[in-house]
Amino acid sequence: xxxxxxxxxxxxxxQLHLEGQTLTTNQQTHLANCPLCAQQLQLYQQMYVGFNQLxxxxxxxxxxxxxxxxxxNQAANTxxxxxxxxxxxxxxxxxxxxxxxxxxxxxxxxxxIPLLTNNTWAVAQLLTAVLxxxxxxxxxxxxxxxxxxx
Amino acid sequence: xxxxxxxxxxxxxxxxxxxxxxxxxxLKLISLYERLVVAMVFKMIDKPPDREDICQDVFLKIxxxxxxxxxxxxxxxWIAQITYNTSVNYLQKKKTLLLDEVFTNYRTDEEEEGNxxxxxxxxxxxxxxxMPDELLQQSETTQLLQTAIEGLPIMFRTxxxxxxxxxxxxxxxxxxxxxPLNTVKSYLFRARKLLKDFLQQHQFVHR
Numbered sequence: 001x002x003x004x005x006x007x008x009x010x011x012x013x014x015q016l017h018l019e020g021q022t023l024t025t026n027q028q029t030h031l032a033n034c035p036l037c038a039q040q041l042q043l044y045q046q047m048y049v050g051f052n053q054l055x056x057x058x059x060x061x062x063x064x065x066x067x068x069x070x071x072x073n074q075a076a077n078t079x080x081x082x083x084x085x086x087x088x089x090x091x092x093x094x095x096x097x098x099x100x101x102x103x104x105x106x107x108x109x110x111x112x113i114p115l116l117t118n119n120t121w122a123v124a125q126l127l128t129a130v131l132x133x134x135x136x137x138x139x140x141x142x143x144x145x146x147x148x149x150x
Numbered sequence: 151x152x153x154x155x156x157x158x159x160x161x162x163x164x165x166x167x168x169x170x171x172x173x174x175x176x177l178k179l180i181s182l183y184e185r186l187v188v189a190m191v192f193k194m195i196d197k198p199p200d201r202e203d204i205c206q207d208v209f210l211k212i213x214x215x216x217x218x219x220x221x222x223x224x225x226x227x228w229i230a231q232i233t234y235n236t237s238v239n240y241l242q243k244k245k246t247l248l249l250d251e252v253f254t255n256y257r258t259d260e261e262e263e264g265n266x267x268x269x270x271x272x273x274x275x276x277x278x279x280x281m282p283d284e285l286l287q288q289s290e291t292t293q294l295l296q297t298a299i300e301g302l303p304i305m306f307r308t309x310x311x312x313x314x315x316x317x318x319x320x321x322x323x324x325x326x327x328x329x330p331l332n333t334v335k336s337y338l339f340r341a342r343k344l345l346k347d348f349l350q351q352h353q354f355v356h357r
Contacts, residue, residue, distance in 0.1 A: 011343050043346050043353070049288055050295040051314040056185055057192040059202060064180040067209040071176070 009037045018044055092138050099133070156182070161225045168216055180209060186226060186316060187233050193311045194237040194304055204240055208233045223325060230312065231326045241304065249305040249337075291349060298348040306341035313338055 007030055009017075014037075017023055023031065031037050103109060156164065164182075167175030187208050195201045211232050219228055241248065299307050305327075312318045312326065320338075324331045 011346070012339065015339060015342055040346070040350075043349050044342070046288060046291040047295060047342065047345055047349060048314070050292040051310075053288070053292045054296055054299075054315060057188055059188060059205060061202065063184055063188070063205055063209070064177055066206050067180060067213075068173075068176065070206065070210055071213060 008034065009040070011040075014041050014044055017041070018048060091141055092134065095137050096134060156225065158221065162221065165216060165219060165221075165225070168213065176213070179212075183212075183226065183229050186230060189311055189315065190230060190233045190308065191237055193299075193307045194234075195240060200240065204236055208236050211236060224322070226316075227318070227322045227325055230316075230318070230322075234308070234326050246304070248308075249303045294349055294352055295345065298345045301348070302341055302344060306337060306344070309334060309338050310341050310345075 007026075009023075009027055009031060013023070013027065017027075018041075031041065164175055164179060168179055184205075188205055191201050191204050191208065195204055208229075212229055215232070219225070238248065299310060302310070308327070309323060312323045313320070318326070320331055320334050323329075324334050327334065329337070
C-alpha cells in the first residue's frame with residue numbers, strides 16, 4: 001500500500017497533515033476521492049483522539065508520604081507530633097510526683113507547714129521554688145528529646 | 151492528561167521554597183509532578199514493585215539535585231530528564247533494550263512493511279485484546295491503542311507518552327532523551343505507524 005505510483009498519500013504525508021502541515025491541492029483532491037487514503041487518515045485521527053483518552057496510571061501507595069519519610073530533613077516533621085509532646089508531659093508529671101513523694105517521705109513538709117502558716121512571704125518563696133523546679137525539669141527533658149530526634 | 155504548566159516565576163518561587171525545606175512546597179512539587187513521573191516510569195518499567203521504587207527514587211533525586219537546577223529549561227523537562235535517566239539506568243542493570251536493533255535500522259515508511267511486519271506481530275502477539283465485533287468505536291480504539299502502546303519498544307512508547315500525552319515539544323523530548331531532534335521525529339513517526347497498523351489489522355481482521 002502507499003506506493004507513489006498510484007498517488008496514495010504516504011503515512012508520512014498523513015501524519016504531517018495531522019500535525020498541521022497543509023496538503024497540496026492534488027493531495028487534497030486525492031484524499032477526497034480515495035476511500036483507502038480516507039480510511040488511513042481516519043485511523044490516524046482515531047489514534048490521536050485515543051491518546052487523550054488513555055487512563056493515567058496510579059500508584060497503590062501515597063507517594064508523597066513515602067518520599068517525605070525518606071528525606072533526611074523531613075523525617076522528623078512527618079513523625080506524629082502528639083507522641084513526643086505526650087511523652088514529655090507524662091515524664092515531667094511523673095518526676096514531679098516522685099519529687100513530692102520523696103520530700104514527704106523525708107518529712108520535709110512537717111517542718112515546712114508550720115512555717116507557712118500566716119506567712120505569705122514563705123508561701124510565695126515555696127511556690128516560686130516549685131515552679132522553677134518544674135520549668136527546669138521541662139527544659140532538661142525538652143533538650144534531651146530534641147537531641148534524640150536530631 | 152496534560153503536562154503541568156507553571157510560569158517561570160512560579161517555578162522559581164516553588165524551587166526556592168523547596169530549597170528552604172518548606173514542607174508545603176515539597177508536597178506541592180510532588181503533587182504537581184507525580185503524574186508525569188508515574189506515567190513515564192510506568193511506560194518504561196514493566197515490573198510493578200520496581201516501578202514503585204523507581205518513582206520514589208526519582209523524587210529523592212529531584213530534591214537532592216534541585217539546587218543544581220538553573221532554570222535553563224522548564225522544571226517539568228528537568229524532572230522528566232531525571233525520570234528518564236533513572237529508568238534507563240534501571241533498564242541497563244536489567245540488560246533490557248530500549249529499542250531493538252530491528253527498529254533502529256528501520257528505513258523509510260515505504261520500505262518498512264515487509265521487513266518489520268513479523269517483528270511487530272510478534273511484539274503484539276502476547277497481548278490479550280478484546281476484539282470488537284462491530285464497527286470499531288472510539289472507546290474500543292482507545293482500548294486497542296493502550297494494548298498497542300504496551301507492545302511497542304520501550305523507547306517508542308516513552309516518546310509517544312511524552313509527545314502525545316504529556317504534550318511536550320520535540321525539542322524538550324530531545325533534551326530529555328539526549329537523542330538528536332530528527333531521531334526523535336523519526337522514532338515518533340515509526341511508533342505512530344506501528345500503532346496505526348495495529349489498529350488497522352484488528353479493525354479489518356476482527357470486524
